[in-house]
Amino acid sequence: GAVVSQHPSWVICKSGTSVKIECRSLDFQATTMFWYRQFPKQSLMLMATSNEGSKATYEQGVEKDKFLINHASLTLSTLTVTSAHPEDSSFYICSARAAGGIFSGANVLTFGAGSRLTVL
Amino acid sequence: GENVEQHPSTLSVQEGDSAVIKCTYSDSASNYFPWYKQELGKGPQLIIDIRSNVGEKKDQRIAVTLNKTAKHFSLHITETQPEDSAVYFCAASILVAGNKLTFGGGTRVLVKP
Numbered sequence: 001g002a003v004v005s006q007h008p009s010w011v012i013c014k015s016g017t018s019v020k021i022e023c024r025s026l027d028f029q030a031t032t033m034f035w036y037r038q039f040p041k042q043s044l045m046l047m048a049t050s051n052e053g054s055k056a057t058y059e060q061g062v063e064k065d066k067f068l069i070n071h072a073s074l075t076l077s078t079l080t081v082t083s084a085h086p087e088d089s090s091f092y093i094c095s096a097r098a099a100g101g102i103f104s105g106a107n108v109l110t111f112g113a114g115s116r117l118t119v120l
Numbered sequence: 121g122e123n124v125e126q127h128p129s130t131l132s133v134q135e136g137d138s139a140v141i142k143c144t145y146s147d148s149a150s151n152y153f154p155w156y157k158q159e160l161g162k163g164p165q166l167i168i169d170i171r172s173n174v175g176e177k178k179d180q181r182i183a184v185t186l187n188k189t190a191k192h193f194s195l196h197i198t199e200t201q202p203e204d205s206a207v208y209f210c211a212a213s214i215l216v217a218g219n220k221l222t223f224g225g226g227t228r229v230l231v232k233p
Contacts, residue, residue, distance in 0.1 A: 006163070034220070043209060043223045044164070093163050095221075109164040109221065110153070 002028050004096045006112030013084055014120055021079045021115045023094035029074035030096035034109070035067070038091040050077045084119040091116050122147040124212050126224025134232050135199050141227045143210035146190040150212040153193045154221070155187060158207045168195070168210075171215070200231045 003026040013019050023033055031052050036044040048069050056069035066088075068080040076098075080110040081088050094112040123146040133139050145153075151172035156164035164218055168183045170177045170193065177184050181200075187195040192211040207228050 004163075025173045041226075045219065046222075049220060095163075106168060107200070108169065110181070114161070114163045116161070120160075 002096075002108075002110040004030075004094065004110045005075040006094055006115050007108075008115055009113060010116040012118045012120065015085050016083055018080055018082045019084055019117060021081075021094075021117075023073045023077045023079070023096065023112055025096045025110075028096075030077075031074065032097045033071060033075075033077040033078050033110070034097075035069060035111045036093045036113070038093060040091075044093060044104055067095075081117065084117070086119045088120045089117055121172075122212055122220050122222040124210060124224040126210050126227055128227060129225060130195060130228045130230070132230045132232060135200060137200055139195075139197040139200050139204070139229055139231075141208055141210065141229075142192060142223045143194070144190075144224075145149070145212040146191065147212070147214070148188075148191065149214050152213045152215045154181075154211050154213075155184060155195050156209045156211065158179075158204075158209065158226075164209060174218045176233060186217075200233050202233050205229055205231045 005024045007022045033050040035047045037047050038044050047062045048057050050069045050071040052074050054069045058064045071077040091114050093108045095111045097109050126143045154169035155167050157167045158164045166182050168179050168182050170186050181198045183196045207226045209226050210224040213221045
């Protein structure tokens with residue numbers, strides 16, 4: 001089945017530094033990837049939609065200059081948290097949708113295992 | 121935009137009993153309803169999904185029902201086992217380009233042995 005790999009699974013950084021999280025689709029091409037943020041014991045909040053070869057679409061309230069998204073290939077999207085601060089500490093999860101017809105099984109989203117960011 | 125509400129937020133059941141989680145959605149255009157299971161420290165895993173042209177779908181101990189008129193859908197887990205303990209999320213979306221999911225708030229299920 002479809003597999004999405006996220007790296008790193010956890011990262012600790014100092015305040016003011018930038019952190020990059022990678023999301024890779026291992027056995028399929030993903031034209032669209034989504035980035036979510038999840039606080040403890042809460043639901044997933046969509047941050048942005050990443051489309052291969054074009055600019056990401058950010059949800060309302062998400063700072064695009066703070067959370068840089070690059071989707072340079074059909075198998076890789078990256079999220080960079082710039083100048084991280086303690087309030088950016090969270091669980092970041094990506095998901096990917098395979099290329100395919102609207103009602104094809106390939107339209108199902110597959111999630112990565114998540115990346116836990118802790119900013120000191 | 122779409123709004124998905126999920127109940128209950130926590131559910132404790134005895135091993136072997138059934139668990140039912142209910143979700144309601146607001147956008148009548150939504151036509152795809154997946155359910156995800158998330159274990160501690162991991163990403164969500166799709167366990168079952170249903171499209172709007174189907175009223176019920178079953179996969180072994182898991183079943184999902186959909187009532188389009190009332191705009192609600194439910195997850196049923198029968199013969200619960202301790203390994204069913206996790207957080208379950210329902211979601212809704214419109215199956216067009218993008219497939220942006222709107223998640224419910226989640227249900228923490230604890231199956232007591």
